[in-house]
Amino acid sequence: MEIHTKTKTVNNINIPEQFLKLYPHDACLYENRPEGELNLIEIEKLTEERLEVLMIIKGANDKGFAYTSDEWKKYILEMLTNGNHVDYVRLLYHPDFKLTNEDIRRRRKDVLSHYILVLAFCQEEEKRSWFTQLEVDMFRLKFLHLTDTGIKEFIKINGIGLTIISKDDKNKYREDLLNCTPRLNASNFDSTDFYKVPFKSAPELLHDLSCFVRRGFMYVPHFDAIRILENVFKEHLTSRLLYFSEALKLYCDSRLAPIIKRMSNSSSKITEYNPVVNAGSVSLTSLDSLSQTSFPLCTRNLYEALQRFHHLKYNGRQLLQLFLKGIGLSVQDALEFFRSEFTKVIDSNKFDKEYTYSIRHNYGLEGSKIDYNPPSCINVMNTSPPNQGEYHGCPFRLWDAPMLKKRLAGLGISNQGVIEITDLAKAGHAQIACSKFFEHTHGGTQAAINHPNQFFEESRKYYLSKEQQSQPGTSK
Ligand code: SF4
Numbered sequence: 001m002e003i004h005t006k007t008k009t010v011n012n013i014n015i016p017e018q019f020l021k022l023y024p025h026d027a028c029l030y031e032n033r034p035e036g037e038l039n040l041i042e043i044e045k046l047t048e049e050r051l052e053v054l055m056i057i058k059g060a061n062d063k064g065f066a067y068t069s070d071e072w073k074k075y076i077l078e079m080l081t082n083g084n085h086v087d088y089v090r091l092l093y094h095p096d097f098k099l100t101n102e103d104i105r106r107r108r109k110d111v112l113s114h115y116i117l118v119l120a121f122c123q124e125e126e127k128r129s130w131f132t133q134l135e136v137d138m139f140r141l142k143f144l145h146l147t148d149t150g151i152k153e154f155i156k157i158n159g160i161g162l163t164i165i166s167k168d169d170k171n172k173y174r175e176d177l178l179n180c181t182p183r184l185n186a187s188n189f190d191s192t193d194f195y196k197v198p199f200k201s202a203p204e205l206l207h208d209l210s211c212f213v214r215r216g217f218m219y220v221p222h223f224d225a226i227r228i229l230e231n232v233f234k235e236h237l238t239s240r241l242l243y244f245s246e247a248l249k250l251y252c253d254s255r256l257a258p259i260i261k262r263m264s265n266s267s268s269k270i271t272e273y274n275p276v277v278n279a280g281s282v283s284l285t286s287l288d289s290l291s292q293t294s295f296p297l298c299t300r301n302l303y304e305a306l307q308r309f310h311h312l313k314y315n316g317r318q319l320l321q322l323f324l325k326g327i328g329l330s331v332q333d334a335l336e337f338f339r340s341e342f343t344k345v346i347d348s349n350k351f352d353k354e355y356t357y358s359i360r361h362n363y364g365l366e367g368s369k370i371d372y373n374p375p376s377c378i379n380v381m382n383t384s385p386p387n388q389g390e391y392h393g394c395p396f397r398l399w400d401a402p403m404l405k406k407r408l409a410g411l412g413i414s415n416q417g418v419i420e421i422t423d424l425a426k427a428g429h430a431q432i433a434c435s436k437f438f439e440h441t442h443g444g445t446q447a448a449i450n451h452p453n454q455f456f457e458e459s460r461k462y463y464l465s466k467e468q469q470s471q472p473g474t475s476k
Contacts (some may be wrong), residue, residue, distance in 0.1 A: 023107035026095035027142045027154045029236045034112040043116060044259050050113035051263065053088050054134040056080060061137070066465045067445075068144060076141065095142045097153045118237075119256070120263035122245040126378060126450045127264070129431050132237050133448030139233045143226045151225055160232055162195040165219065170194060173212060173219065180212040181221055193222040200416060202227040203444050234446075238432070281328030284337055290327075294459035296434060296452045297395045297407070298380055299323045305391040310344040315383050316392040317355075319375060319452075321362050326374035326453040331363040376451045377431055396421075396430035396437070413440045 022032045038046075056079040060072050080089045087106045096103075114135070121131035143151065155162050170177070177194065178184055184192060196217050205211045205218060205227050212219040220228060252260065282290065291303045302320040306312050312320060317338075324334055338359060342351045357366055364371035375383075381394045395404060401422050408418045417440040424433035434449045438458065443466070447458040 019104045019108070020099060023104050023111065024099065024157050025097040025150075025154055026091050026103070026107060026110075027139070027146060027150070028107070028111065029158055029233055030111055030114050030240070031158070031236065032111065034108065034115055038112065040255060040259065043112065043256075044262075046109050046113040047116040047120075047259065047263055049085060049088075050110075050117055052083060053080065053085055054117075054131075054138070056083070056085075057134050057137045057141070066461075066468075067137075068140060073141070073144065092138065092141045093145050095146050096150055097157075116256070116259065117263060118240055118244055119248060119252075119260045122241045123248065123264070125429060125431050126376075128238075128241045128245070129435060129448040129450055132234060132241065133435075133446065135237055136230060136234055136446065140226065140230060143229065148222065151222070151229075154229070155225070160229065162197065162225070162228065164193045165196050169196075173214070176212045176214070177219060177221075180210070181219075182210050183223065184221055194219045195222070195225060195228065196220075197228055202231060203417075203439070205444070230446075282324075284329070284333040287324075287329070287337065290456075293463065294456050295323075296449065296455035297437060298393065299452050301395060302391050306341050310341045311346075313390050313392075315386070316390055317358070318362070319380060319383070319392050321359055322372055322374040323452050323456075325363060325372075327456050331360060331365065334359055334363070374451070374453050377434070377449065380452065381430065394430050394434075396425040396433040399425075401426055408437070411441065413437075 018035065022035065056076055059079065060075045061067070066072060077089065077093060080092070087109060091106055091110055117131060121127040146154070154160075174189070178186070178189060196219055199206060199213060199216050199218050202211075202218060202220060202224070205220060205224060206213065211221070211224065287303075291300055295303060299320055302312060302316045305316065306320065321334060321338070324337070325331075329337070335356060338355060339348070339351050342355060360366045362372055377394065380392070381397050383392060385398065386393050395407070399407070404422050404425055405418050408421055409415075413421070417436070421433050421436045421440070424430075424436060431449055434455070435447060438447050438449055438455060439445060442459060442462045445458075445462050447455070449455050449458075
């Protein structure tokens with residue numbers, strides 16, 4: 001490691017001044033690129049470890065624990081401890097802003113491994129999207145364990161323009177703040193600081209109607225500051241990934257290239273998605289309402305086209321049938337569903353002769369008896385573009401801006417949301433646009449979408465946790 005001569009004494013320990021500036025806090029936006037020397041083997045080891053930690057977080061999400069719940073945190077902690085990831089236990093579960101040599105070493109490891117993974121994940125949209133989601137989860141985990149002072153210090157260090165409202169303003173809006181802010185009451189009112197921020201700083205709070213809004217500004221209590229900071233973190237990371245995806249095309253250090261390639265290949269462990277197929281878990285009668293709440297736009301579009309025209313051509317049929325199989329519709333229900341629609345325009349014999357076999361085939365009951373997986377977003381996008389009378393494909397990739405805007409507005413998405421999603425789609429970020437669409441239709445909940453069935457699963461998790469929260473006696 002490089003030896004830095006200029007040092008500063010903190011708590012009787014000499015620390016290179018440069019590191020004090022680069023790594024002042026366990027929580028960071030990774031804006032400072034790592035400096036100093038490290039050998040390649042060490043870089044690889046650090047990066048592999050971060051990948052394992054991200055896999056653990058992904059594991060907690062895949063197991064269906066409610067996001068940020070005690071079970072979710074406990075599972076991650078247990079896995080980190082079992083895997084001997086002591087530095088991450090410290091970083092994620094005991095974050096602080098002390099300045100010892102040990103703190104600096106851990107933070108440096110955190111920043112360095114983050115940057116190598118940025119390089120490994122930046123070149124494909126699907127990987128960018130997964131990486132962003134898991135890094136946001138990691139950021140959230142750190143914040144869940146930070147003290148109030150630690151959060152304030154983070155805001156100060158990173159120059160995030162969050163201004164605490166004055167005592168006069170706080171008292172002026174006392175009633176509104178108390179009425180509009182869950183978890184705020186007369187006893188914690190005085191000790192709670194409020195940040196006044198533009199309303200788009202934390203759209204999820206707006207969706208949940210859980211803060212006071214006045215003249216385009218939200219008054220966010222300190223205990224919800226993470227909602228704003230998470231968005232700041234995400235914006236920084238998204239631009240960093242896009243920046244490096246361009247920069248890497250022009251130059252990549254030849255010593256780092258093999259590591260980046262290896263990490264990029266192992267990242268498929270993270271981006272792979274295997275739908276949890278539980279045949280019969282979704283009933284025929286619930287399909288209509290599920291299509292409106294939990295289908296992504298690609299399959300919702302097919303579902304509606306089928307109801308309108310009582311027919312779908314091959315590519316559309318394949319996508320919808322495999323998607324429905326993936327969400328848990330049994331083969332009997334799938335046959336009944338497609339029969340009931342198709343036989344509105346053809347007779348029953350023709351349906352049995354021409355369509356029954358392929359439905360059973362998709363369920364692995366005919367021919368080669370392969371149990372086919374539902375197609376991922378990339379598969380959907382790579383299918384040949386729809387001709388006249390076809391409705392398959394990814395709307396965020398295929399539709400022009402006016403058509404997409406009209407559809408999104410028709411689904412009740414705010415003007416701001418429509419613009420945000422359409423801009424992303426226009427810039428070629430279909431999956432990020434779909435993830436934004438998810439966010440706008442699911443109370444601000446974030447999910448990095450890379451598979452239509454994953455969209456469905458995330459949506460069901462959201463509705464399930466909403467139902468649980470509304471049960472009498474459930475604490476927030
Ligand atoms: Fe469907 Fe994926 Fe496109 Fe979303 S991004 S609409 S899930 S194909």
